[in-house]
Amino acid sequence: MELEQKLQTVKARIAAAALRAGRDPEEIVLCAATKVQTDDTIRAAIAAGVEVCGENRVQELCAHLENDAYAGAKQVHFIGHLQTNKVNKVVGRVELIHSVDSLHLLEAIEKQAQKLGIVQDILLQVNIGSEQSKGGVEPEELEAIARTVVQMDHVRLRGLMAIPPVAHELGANTHYFVKMRQLFIDIKAKVDHNESDMNCLSMGMSGDYEDAIAQGATLIRVGTALFGPRPAPQA
């Protein structure tokens, strides 16, 4: 089975990268980026041993939930850009939202979580490459927004996430990952009063997850290396 082999390869590379960095491979969670995949591919991935699925688009998340495609997975995460008017389709339906990138969105999540009587785990997405096209909180704004989150009753800040520019060669994104590690340490020291809460650093994709692990990633989001290349988005 091709998917099974790819998963074993990725897992072996995660473990090797962790050991090279003097880390316990168990610390690193593989989140399979399942965008554009079918229900059956997701089921096959879970049967092969994928434990966490990360969904990028609200519409796909809802369809897969409806069809019970994630049955058997330990967790489902939301990793894509989330519009404020769609929070009610995501809050309470996923274990972790990686991509919170504004105060406005944060307030909408808090409101919906309060309505449901739950606490929603989130990460703050940081615009580490300061790219105009990419979402994320600017590093300079991070502390203020993090302080706001920890005051909220129905949102729990679990850590940070970043999507650096696409890496075209090994090591190309290491400087971004180093910056993220430092930001993570700083923010934790400043706002995390309960040390066990903020323990997620989501960074690293198919092209650079080993470099991300070397710099402390605890969650990596991998699509292509598991499922093969995606078709180009439709215009």
Ligand SMILES: *Cc1c(COP(=O)(O)O)cnc(C)c1O
């Ligand atoms: C698609 C996606 C990934 C995975 O990208 P690959 O390069 O295919 O591994 C990771 N994170 C996010 C937010 C994504 O949308």
